[in-house]
Amino acid sequence: MVRLAVLPPDFAEALRRIPMPAFEPAPWITPPPLSEARVALVSTAGIHRASDRPFDAGATDYRIIPDDVAAADMQMSHVSVNFDRSGFQQDVNTIFPLELLHELAASGEIGSVARWHYSLMGATDPSEMQQSAEAIGRLLNGDGVTAALLAPV
Amino acid sequence: MGGLAHLLERSGIATAYISLIREHTEAIRPTRALWVPFDLGRPFGPPHERAFQLDVLRGLLALFPTAAGPTIADYPHEAPATEPDEGPWACPVALPARDQAEGWEALRQRLLDEAALLRPWYEEARQERGRTSMGVSGLGAEEIEQMVAVLAGYASGEAVEVPPKANRDMPELAKYIADDLKAFYYEAATAQPGRGSPGPLELDRWLFHETVLGDVIYRIRDRLAASSDERARQLPIFLVPTAFTHRPGT
Numbered sequence: 001m002v003r004l005a006v007l008p009p010d011f012a013e014a015l016r017r018i019p020m021p022a023f024e025p026a027p028w029i030t031p032p033p034l035s036e037a038r039v040a041l042v043s044t045a046g047i048h049r050a051s052d053r054p055f056d057a058g059a060t061d062y063r064i065i066p067d068d069v070a071a072a073d074m075q076m077s078h079v080s081v082n083f084d085r086s087g088f089q090q091d092v093n094t095i096f097p098l099e100l101l102h103e104l105a106a107s108g109e110i111g112s113v114a115r116w117h118y119s120l121m122g123a124t125d126p127s128e129m130q131q132s133a134e135a136i137g138r139l140l141n142g143d144g145v146t147a148a149l150l151a152p153v
Numbered sequence: 154m155g156g157l158a159h160l161l162e163r164s165g166i167a168t169a170y171i172s173l174i175r176e177h178t179e180a181i182r183p184t185r186a187l188w189v190p191f192d193l194g195r196p197f198g199p200p201h202e203r204a205f206q207l208d209v210l211r212g213l214l215a216l217f218p219t220a221a222g223p224t225i226a227d228y229p230h231e232a233p234a235t236e237p238d239e240g241p242w243a244c245p246v247a248l249p250a251r252d253q254a255e256g257w258e259a260l261r262q263r264l265l266d267e268a269a270l271l272r273p274w275y276e277e278a279r280q281e282r283g284r285t286s287m288g289v290s291g292l293g294a295e296e297i298e299q300m301v302a303v304l305a306g307y308a309s310g311e312a313v314e315v316p317p318k319a320n321r322d323m324p325e326l327a328k329y330i331a332d333d334l335k336a337f338y339y340e341a342a343t344a345q346p347g348r349g350s351p352g353p354l355e356l357d358r359w360l361f362h363e364t365v366l367g368d369v370i371y372r373i374r375d376r377l378a379a380s381s382d383e384r385a386r387q388l389p390i391f392l393v394p395t396a397f398t399h400r401p402g403t
Contacts, residue, residue: 004174004176007396009394009396010211010395010396011394011395011396012312014395015174015176016179017169017351019179020155020156020177020180020181021156021181022181022182023155023156023159023160023161023181023182024159025182025184026159026162026163026181028221028222029162029165029166029167031217033218033224034218035212037217039214042157042161042392044154044157046305046355050288052228052287054320054329055211057325057387057391065205071243071283072283072284072285073284074284074286075286075288075289076286076289077329077332079291079328080391081192081332081389081391081392081393081394082394082395082396083192083193083194083353084192084193084194084195084353084356085194085286085335085336086194086200086339086340086341086342086343086350086353086356087192087194087195087199087200087337087350087353088194088286089278089282089285089286089339089340089343090201090282090343090350091200091201092183093197093200093203093206094194094195094197094198094199094200094206095194095195095196095197096194097206097207097210098198100197100203100206100207100210101210102211104207104214105205109211109214117359120157121227123154126154126155126156126157126160127156129156129157130160131158133157133160133161134160134164134166136161136164137161137163137164137165137166138161140164140166141164141165141166142159145167146166147167147169147214148155148161148166148167148168148169149168149169149170149213150154150158150161150169150170150171151154151170151171151196151197151215152154152166152170152171152173152178152196153173153193153194153196
């Protein structure tokens, strides 16, 4: 239902006014076949383990989410109030489908699931996340990840 | 999201991502994007729609073998509706009407009364789901009296005592306690039997237009906006959704 035309006018206008930074495309990457891919999730929903530090307004840092994290251990401290949290409250797969990704690995549709996944807070200008993105890139490479699935909130 | 994808691709990681706002994705020139026509906050679809969520996930993964260059694909299905034939959602628990109670003690008591009415459903939700999303302020449902005291106190212009387990100071603490109490209300509201799970706008409309908590959050928002503290003046946009900026009756 996120078609700007159907949102409340003030909210749609606020979304239209968000500046989008320009990025020069990187060289195109052709990943291995899905049946051989090692897949990680990267969320900008501001989620983290309950024992981890909550995100602050303007945060540009990231949190690691171990692959064996329990749904009961997941919290969301995203600063924005302009998106639904009730889906996450009822079912983590709504924003972070780790359990479903494992189902696809078990059936052979993907090769494997990464040992670690990552979370940032998407309210921040992505051009300010460069340092975190570079660190996450190094960590994904170290984990042998070939494909990252990114999800906003 | 698209910006982060570009940054990760520079590290040699192939990326595919969910796009919730197509206009943003078009502007940022994507790597591989799957635009989905779902509510903000639900990138893989509604809760407890496992087959649907799996289909979205497969649609996203399918971009890796099929996209030969920058791509925005449109996911072809709308999110399953929540029993629209049964009409608008209404909270089955009858809450006391909001009035113009002044004074922090009256406000505190009304908020405590309201939370007490919702608590059995919060506990049902917590037991059934095996989890709660409360806790971002450092406080949980066991500290609800302290949380209510902070919000009612700040809303009434009283000095506020920061609870020992709180993980932030005022005024930021007020925002995160508001988020935790909203979680308490929404987890309770979505646990009740009846017409399916309420949609996001229905929940926000209920909370901000009908509950004492919504009234208290508006009062806090207005106090923060009028504060001489610059930190406080940055917080109002993080209290009330843009779609509910205008208080009912104003």
